[in-house]
Amino acid sequence: MARQQLETAAQNLRTASDATAGEASDRLDDLADQLDDLATRDSGPDHGRLARIQSALADLDDEVDADAAAAIDDADDAINAYRETIEGGV
Numbered sequence: 001m002a003r004q005q006l007e008t009a010a011q012n013l014r015t016a017s018d019a020t021a022g023e024a025s026d027r028l029d030d031l032a033d034q035l036d037d038l039a040t041r042d043s044g045p046d047h048g049r050l051a052r053i054q055s056a057l058a059d060l061d062d063e064v065d066a067d068a069a070a071a072i073d074d075a076d077d078a079i080n081a082y083r084e085t086i087e088g089g090v
Helices: 002-018 022-040 047-061 066-083
Strands: none
Touching (some): 002 022, 022 047, 022 066, 047 066
């Protein structure tokens, strides 16, 4: 299911958050919450909303250690996989 990819991305961000401290951890938790919400809504998110989340992830990727960065990259991959399923393509 396409929405499972967003749930997977949220789980990956929680993993990254657990490996991080401070503001970066809080931001990762917030993004995970957003993805959880988007995964369960009646209608799925559009490309613009997901692109904004991915932009925030790119910013955070530079602020965390290698383990958290790997989890963020996995989340980004899951979001890209979801985006391939919605009209308009990536």
